[in-house]
Amino acid sequence: MSESFEQNIVSLLEDHVELAISTVQKLRAEKLELEAEIARLNNDVLQRDANIQDLETRNSELEEALNLERLATTQERSEIRERLEGLMAVLAPSVLTPSSSDETAEDTGTEISFTPQGNEPDDAPSLPTAGSESSGENEDN
Numbered sequence: 001m002s003e004s005f006e007q008n009i010v011s012l013l014e015d016h017v018e019l020a021i022s023t024v025q026k027l028r029a030e031k032l033e034l035e036a037e038i039a040r041l042n043n044d045v046l047q048r049d050a051n052i053q054d055l056e057t058r059n060s061e062l063e064e065a066l067n068l069e070r071l072a073t074t075q076e077r078s079e080i081r082e083r084l085e086g087l088m089a090v091l092a093p094s095v096l097t098p099s100s101s102d103e104t105a106e107d108t109g110t111e112i113s114f115t116p117q118g119n120e121p122d123d124a125p126s127l128p129t130a131g132s133e134s135s136g137e138n139e140d141n
Helices: 002-095
Strands: none
Touching: none
């Protein structure tokens, strides 16, 4: 019995060694698969980092371009406003000229007085509106 017992033990040990070897081989194969997966994921991370960097750079460039456009628009508005104010300053005296009989040496040109027109009573003078000589409502002709 001792010889068969030894053979059983040896065969059991061989089975365990074979199982251990197959387990080690299986673990090595899984390790290689996992390392390949890790390498692929690291590559994906690097690609995404590069894409994020590109997007951040593009975003910065677009923000800078937007700020430049806003500045240009603000400057253009200021220029247009200045031109418009200049035109209004030139046109305002020609449209709303003060009456020569009411002018004094002390007039600074900022105050404009009007004289009655037409057949209206003196207590209700008609005031011309900017852009129109006569509205046609107050004329009796």
